[in-house]
Amino acid sequence: MRFWCVRLLSDWSWEWRPYYGVWVLVAAFATVYGLSWRRHLRVTGRSLVAADRRHVYRFAGALAVLWITSDWPLGALGSGYLLSAHMMQFLLYVLGVAPLMLLGVPEWMARRFVHRLQIDRLYRIVARPLVAGVLFNVLLVCSHAPDTVDLLRGSQLGSFVIDMTWLLMGLIAWSPVISPLPEVVHESVLIKMAYLFLAIGGVSIVPAGFMVFSEYPLYSAYELAPRVGLSAVDDQQLAGAIMKVGMVPVVWGAMAVMWARWFYADHAGDQSYRRARADAPPRSEV
Amino acid sequence: MLIGIAVVGVLVLGIGLGVGLARGDGNGASAWAGTELAEPQPKPAIVLPDTDGRPFDLQAETEGRLTILFFGYTSCPDICPANLITLDKALTTMPGDVRAAAQVVFVSVDPVRDSPDVIRSYLDQYDRSFVGLTGTADQLADAQDIAQVPRATFDEPDDSDFYTVGHASQMIAYSPDGSAHIVYPFGTRQVDWARDLPRLARGETP
Structure with a gap:
């Protein structure tokens, strides 16, 4: 029984293998979240309302995706057999777990969390679009450097560090857009859309391009792993395609939602303004 | 945290x-991706049956060619498939003259499970030009001694009668001059082979 998914030299098997670290992590997140809610409801003397339930469902969704991403079989395949599975994990942490976590944490909980960890100022700095974008992309390049992956995927602790780094990257990347702390979220919709396009969707084209167009495998961890269906180069090309194309639906979907909300809010504002103008008495009568 | x-x-x-x-x-x-040998090793005088049952004289049949010799077994779960697929994939990216100049020879150290047919089917998954050799336990032990690699060791069979074999994991590259100047340990990558194979095929040595 292992703590975290790690590279193995044995042939891939569909026989289930337990990784207790994943369960402990998911249980720890669920426990802290549940206890925070219990304490909050007791102190405020209120019960869960529809908006609270939405938070809970989103956080539960984040934990479900976290579990699926980290545990067997995807975690095991991604840590030691297929680069394409490794890339799926990256996308799920960054585009699935992280945003769902941010959407699942209510403002009061986020405020208490950053205050207790004494990272209020740090978080505000890190969540600035420019800082978040640079940090995300530096970590993106570092965490996908062949030697980093080859080195870290060989040990359970290293594999854990890679996965948690991706989760942290996701939390940083999405904070300027959907942080539970409203003062951190950038006000301008256009800047948020540009940020999403450039920061999350932009730089990944570079490592993805290397993967797609490289003649030889870049990662020894996956090149020398027992094969699971795909050759090392085919697997690498698939991983590159997943990295690039996989970002598109989430990033563009988020941009579309933001634009639609902004458009309708603006449109509604125009209509109420026109209605107000129409209802107002003529200027000469005032 | x-x-x-x-x-x-x-x-x-x-x-x-x-x-x-x-x-x-x-x-x-x-300058070379492989491990350079302190002293060149002459190509061993090995004569073993190939997968067609004909005696294969390693020195005579591969004279003047780059020869890559590897001892393994077809049930190997890790080293053999990784070594063979890495070398095969690197060869497929090489120009035709380099591919033609290189001869891969696989010697099975597991005569009980690896019949000539089994070896042939196994190697055909990679490349039909790979030569497969087998022999009796004594012949194979002698061949490993002559090639200066440690003899294979056989583990106890498990409940399903499967057993693993400890064997030399390096691939020995004999240059066209008939001597090995360099060996390639387990972990050699396609990019390493791609770097060295053309030079080895041209007769360059460390």
Whole structure:
């Protein structure tokens, strides 16, 4: 029984293998979240309302995706057999777990969390679009450097560090857009859309391009792993395609939602303004 | 805790990147990706039956050619498939003259399970031009001695009668001059082979 998914030299098997670290992590997140809610409801003397339930469902969704991403079989395949599975994990942490976590944490909980960890100022700095974008992309390049992956995927602790780094990257990347702390979220919709396009969707084209167009495998961890269906180069090309194309639906979907909300809010504002103008008495009568 | 993970993560990732950049594209600063031998090893005088049952004289049949010799077994779960697929994939990216100049010879050290047909089917998964050799236990032990690799050791069978075999994991590259100047340990990558094969095929030696 292992703590975290790690590279193995044995042939891939569909026989289930337990990784207790994943369960402990998911249980720890669920426990802290549940206890925070219990304490909050007791102190405020209120019960869960529809908006609270939405938070809970989103956080539960984040934990479900976290579990699926980290545990067997995807975690095991991604840590030691297929680069394409490794890339799926990256996308799920960054585009699935992280945003769902941010959407699942209510403002009061986020405020208490950053205050207790004494990272209020740090978080505000890190969540600035420019800082978040640079940090995300530096970590993106570092965490996908062949030697980093080859080195870290060989040990359970290293594999854990890679996965948690991706989760942290996701939390940083999405904070300027959907942080539970409203003062951190950038006000301008256009800047948020540009940020999403450039920061999350932009730089990944570079490592993805290397993967797609490289003649030889870049990662020894996956090149020398027992094969699971795909050759090392085919697997690498698939991983590159997943990295690039996989970002598109989430990033563009988020941009579309933001634009639609902004458009309708603006449109509604125009209509109420026109209605107000129409209802107002003529200027000469005032 | 988050800060701790972040700091450790950035440090380790940075170290990994730094090590990677410092290492460059191969195994150290050597001009060759493989491990250079202190003394050249002459191509061993091995004569073993091939997968058609004909005696294969290694020295005579591969004279003047780049020959890559490897001892393994077809049930090997890790080293043999990784070695063979890596070499095969690298060869497929080579120009035709390099491919034609190279001869891969696989000697099975597991005569009980590896019949000639089994060896042939196994090698055909990679490349039909790979030569497969077998023999009696004594012949194979002698062949390993002559090739200066450790003899294979056989583990106890498990409940399903499967057993693993400890065997030399390096691939020995004999240059066209008939001597090995370099060996390629397990972990040699396609890019390493791609770097060395054309030079070895041309007769360059370390």
